[in-house]
Amino acid sequence: MYTKWGNEGSISIRIHYYEVRILGGEATIQDSDQLIHKNKWISLQELKNLPLGFPEDLSILEAYMSKKLNTLSI
Numbered sequence: 717m718y719t720k721w722g723n724e725g726s727i728s729i730r731i732h733y734y735e736v737r738i739l740g741g742e743a744t745i746q747d748s749d750q751l752i753h754k755n756k757w758i759s760l761q762e763l764k765n766l767p768l769g770f771p772e773d774l775s776i777l778e779a780y781m782s783k784k785l786n787t788l789s790i
Contacts, residue, residue, distance in 0.1 A: 718776055731770065733777065735784075760785065 718733040745752050758766065760781045768774060 717780060720770070720773065731773075733773070733780075735780075 717735050720729075720731040720733075722729050722731075743755050745755055760778065763777060763781065764774070
């Protein structure tokens with residue numbers, strides 16, 4: 717969906733935002749770095765109230781979710 721590159725001090729970062737669809741089984745966290753704390757389906761309204769690690773990305777996530785919701789509503 718969207719990839720962001722940047723630096724936090726002297727550390728280079730790359731953040732991937734992606735859409736997933738569960739086809740079977742259940743959602744689990746497989747994170748060897750222990751950076752993911754929870755996975756959960758949320759609404760657009762819940763997203764607006766979520767404390768993001770990168771709050772400047774909220775507009776990107778809102779635009780994507782809004783577009784998705786409009787596509788599904790048609």
